[in-house]
Every structure is written in structure tokens, then in C-alpha cells.
Amino acid sequence: MKPPALKELITAFSREQKEKVYVQHKLKEKSAEVKQMIADGGYIYVCGATSMGKQVRDELELALGSADYLERLKTEQRYVEELW
Numbered sequence: 035m036k037p038p039a040l041k042e043l044i045t046a047f048s049r050e051q052k053e054k055v056y057v058q059h060k061l062k063e064k065s066a067e068v069k070q071m072i073a074d075g076g077y078i079y080v081c082g083a084t085s086m087g088k089q090v091r092d093e094l095e096l097a098l099g100s101a102d103y104l105e106r107l108k109t110e111q112r113y114v115e116e117l118w
Contacts, residue, residue, distance in 0.1 A: 041071065057082070058089040065097035072098065077112045087117040 044064060048054045057080070061068060072078070080090050094113075095101045107113035 041076065042067075044068075056089070057086060058093045061090060061093040061097060065093075068094070069097050072107065072112070075112075077114070078107070079114050079116075081116045082118075084117045087115050 044057075044060050046055045046057045046060045048056055068078075078094070080087055091104065095104050098104055104113060
């Protein structure tokens with residue numbers, strides 16, 4: 035059996051280009067794919083500002099359909115935040 039590998043890396047840069055792109059915008063754009071990745075056993079790692087983390091959580095709750103589901107992912111350490 036192969037070890038788990040990174041299937042997709044979704045990035046967002048707010049300062050690298052003329053038009054700002056934020057993580058929460060990418061999540062909204064790819065919500066169906068993110069939901070499927072989680073259903074398939076995927077993990078989500080979020081690093082950045084505390085305010086961004088709140089917006090990401092809100093968008094994930096919408097994509098997953100439940101705040102409880104997101105809490106379960108945290109408990110399982112499949113949703114990890116590093117915020118400052």
C-alpha cells in the first residue's frame with residue numbers, strides 16, 4: 035500500500051498579483067472538491083492570520099454543511115490551524 039500523498043495544494047496570494055486572491059475565495063470556488071477530498075479522508079492545514087482563519091472556518095462550515103463536522107475533523111486532527 036502506498037503512503038498518503040499530497041493530492042492537491044490550493045494556494046491563494048493576496049500580495050503577489052494585481053488582483054487579491056484570498057483562501058476563503060478559493061474554498062468557495064472549490065467547495066465541492068474540498069468536500070469530496072474530506073469525504074475521501076483528506077486533511078486541511080490552514081496557516082495565517084487569525085482573522086483569515088475565522089473566514090476559512092466559516093467557508094468550510096458552509097462547504098461541509100455543518101459546524102459539528104468541522105469540529106469532528108479537528109478532533110481527528112484532519113483539520114489543523116496555525117494562526118497568529
